[in-house]
Amino acid sequence: MTVKQGRYYIGGLIRFAAKDEETQEWVIELDDKLRPLFAGDQFTQIEWAVRHELNGQQIAQWLHGFYASHAKPFPFKVETLLKLCGSEDASATSGKQKLRKALDAVTEASAAHGEGFSYEIRGDLVHVKKPASGPQRRHLAKKASKPRKPRA
Numbered sequence: 325m326t327v328k329q330g331r332y333y334i335g336g337l338i339r340f341a342a343k344d345e346e347t348q349e350w351v352i353e354l355d356d357k358l359r360p361l362f363a364g365d366q367f368t369q370i371e372w373a374v375r376h377e378l379n380g381q382q383i384a385q386w387l388h389g390f391y392a393s394h395a396k397p398f399p400f401k402v403e404t405l406l407k408l409c410g411s412e413d414a415s416a417t418s419g420k421q422k423l424r425k426a427l428d429a430v431t432e433a434s435a436a437h438g439e440g441f442s443y444e445i446r447g448d449l450v451h452v453k454k455p456a457s458g459p460q461r462r463h464l465a466k467k468a469s470k471p472r473k474p475r476a
Contacts, residue, residue: 377433383409383426388433391441395456399449423450 340353370392378384386409391397400408406419413419427443427450434441434454443452 371434371437371439373437374430374433374439377436378429381426381429383411383422384429384433386410387426388430391430391452391454394452394454397452397454399446399451402445402448402450405450420445427452 336355337358338352339355340351342351343349344351370389374388375385378388387405390408402420402423403416406413406423411419411422413422424445431441431443439454441452441454443450445451
């Protein structure tokens with residue numbers, strides 16, 4: 325596997341791996357040059373308490389992870405979210421009901437752990453509101469401060 329970090333690193337992910345024959349546990353060392361990937365502003369943290377509360381609810385867990393990676397979510401079609409999460413529901417009506425139930429579960433689990441999350445379905449679009457994480461807020465501020473180039 326090849327990983328790219330900005331313009332500075334292209335290389336392997338794993339430096340070393342070994343399996344303990346007695347315990348069957350793996351010891352895996354990542355390449356030290358990957359350290360910048362794990363800096364505080366380079367990844368999205370998922371609230372694990374919310375994730376665990378959604379245990380057994382695959383669509384809800386997928387939605388939680390999906391929206392955790394969005395600093396400022398924009399509306400998605402119900403149909404698109406169902407496809408992205410891997411739902412195989414052929415009925416638009418029951419698919420929308422499953423999606424609503426999963427979004428309700430994310431809303432409740434998030435509220436129970438002090439994490440904001442709300443949604444509204446208007447027509448066939450799902451509008452989600454959630455606070456951006458610290459790194460996401462910095463990203464949005466940086467993006468807003470850059471002058472926009474006019475489109476040709």
